Amino acid sequence: MKEYHLKDFSIYIGNDVFELLLENLIAESYSQVFVLVDENTEKYCLPMLNKYLFNTNIIKIKSGEVNKTLDTAQHIWNELQKMNADKKSVLINLGGGVIGDIGGFCAATFKRGLDFINIPTTLLSMVDSSIGGKLGVDFNGVKNAVGIIQQPHAIYINPDFLNSLPKDEIVNGYAEIIKHALIADVDYWDKLSRTGLDEWQKMGAIINSSVKIKLQIIKKDPTEKSTRKLLNFGHTIGHAIEAYSLKHDKKPLKHGEAVAIGMICEGFLSKEILGFSTKDLRMLSEYILRFFPKYSLKTILSPELIKLMRQDKKNQLDEINFTLLKRIGKASIDHVCGEHQISMALNYYDSL
Numbered sequence: 001m002k003e004y005h006l007k008d009f010s011i012y013i014g015n016d017v018f019e020l021l022l023e024n025l026i027a028e029s030y031s032q033v034f035v036l037v038d039e040n041t042e043k044y045c046l047p048m049l050n051k052y053l054f055n056t057n058i059i060k061i062k063s064g065e066v067n068k069t070l071d072t073a074q075h076i077w078n079e080l081q082k083m084n085a086d087k088k089s090v091l092i093n094l095g096g097g098v099i100g101d102i103g104g105f106c107a108a109t110f111k112r113g114l115d116f117i118n119i120p121t122t123l124l125s126m127v128d129s130s131i132g133g134k135l136g137v138d139f140n141g142v143k144n145a146v147g148i149i150q151q152p153h154a155i156y157i158n159p160d161f162l163n164s165l166p167k168d169e170i171v172n173g174y175a176e177i178i179k180h181a182l183i184a185d186v187d188y189w190d191k192l193s194r195t196g197l198d199e200w201q202k203m204g205a206i207i208n209s210s211v212k213i214k215l216q217i218i219k220k221d222p223t224e225k226s227t228r229k230l231l232n233f234g235h236t237i238g239h240a241i242e243a244y245s246l247k248h249d250k251k252p253l254k255h256g257e258a259v260a261i262g263m264i265c266e267g268f269l270s271k272e273i274l275g276f277s278t279k280d281l282r283m284l285s286e287y288i289l290r291f292f293p294k295y296s297l298k299t300i301l302s303p304e305l306i307k308l309m310r311q312d313k314k315n316q317l318d319e320i321n322f323t324l325l326k327r328i329g330k331a332s333i334d335h336v337c338g339e340h341q342i343s344m345a346l347n348y349y350d351s352l
């Protein structure tokens, strides 16, 4: 088992983490233990957890980004109230990023804050969303428009949960892993580009490398005043495309799929603005397209996408802010790009 201890919380990684979870729950003498699940994590993940926990109260929500809403939050608060959750209760978020974001938000706001624990069950949530304390819901079609930053009490990552995760969800999480390498670690990038996802069952080492990168960054800047913005590479355009797709597509893009497109577009902006090399842009684009099928942006080179970028929390006034790459393994924050440059970046993606 790998362990990381920060000021406010600890992270445990390994397929033996639940024995420790049980010990820690007992040591905290919580009055009640609540477990938040969706229909998939109830079926595939809860049985493994139930081997270790007893007397838990289950709260169930419907899976999917479309349910990361205030209505669902209200349902969770209702359940907590109905089952008499008090300040000494704990909520365990057993699921992917949707469960973690909304469950953490509900716990952190209910009675001005219950402890919550993340047990991420998707690759994306293991390497990214469960760490860092960004919590919230989508609102009026804007991603994560309402939320707070609050760290979980602890995070227990058991890679065995990936065995039941559909392959497309593995690929979805891989986008954030690619991002970690691109922004922070050229050796990690070299390793990824040599191995790819072919050995994705052996994800333990990759999860550990990505967790370390994310932790190093949020440790320096938990509230995203500066360094933490490094993690936004691919996300200014990615979030806008994700929100657009959620509104318009029958089968909306997943977060990682949208971020993959965003990384190619923002790679192009990196070339325009920071002189990121053309050769590396080509390599990055080809690598990403190996895993993520092309999505047509032709129909959405529209003011709506720019409007969505302006609504993004990362932006102030009328400016659209980007984290860009100087080179592979080295990102740089706070670059403003104009609408024309953004359109060129979307066109570049479309031309591939």
Ligand SMILES: NC(=O)c1ccc[n+]([C@@H]2O[C@H](COP(=O)([O-])OP(=O)(O)OC[C@H]3O[C@@H](n4cnc5c(N)ncnc54)[C@H](O)[C@@H]3O)[C@@H](O)[C@H]2O)c1
Residues within 6 Å of the ligand: 038, 039, 040, 041, 044, 045, 063, 064, 065, 068, 095, 096, 097, 098, 099, 101, 121, 122, 123, 124, 125, 128, 129, 130, 131, 132, 133, 134, 135, 143, 144, 161, 162, 163, 164, 165, 166, 169, 172, 254, 255, 256
């Ligand atoms: N808070 C943050 O810092 C942060 C960072 C990145 C992404 N996010 C958010 O995370 C969300 C996306 O998270 P996600 O990609 O984990 O998606 P998700 O939570 O929607 O999970 C994807 C699907 O996999 C199912 N599932 C989960 N675990 C499973 C398992 N072990 N076996 C079988 N099925 C399983 C879920 O029920 C769901 O249908 C988005 O809302 C995004 O905004 C948050």
Ligand SMILES: [Zn+2]
Residues within 6 Å of the ligand: 128, 176, 235, 255, 259
């Ligand atoms: Zn992301």
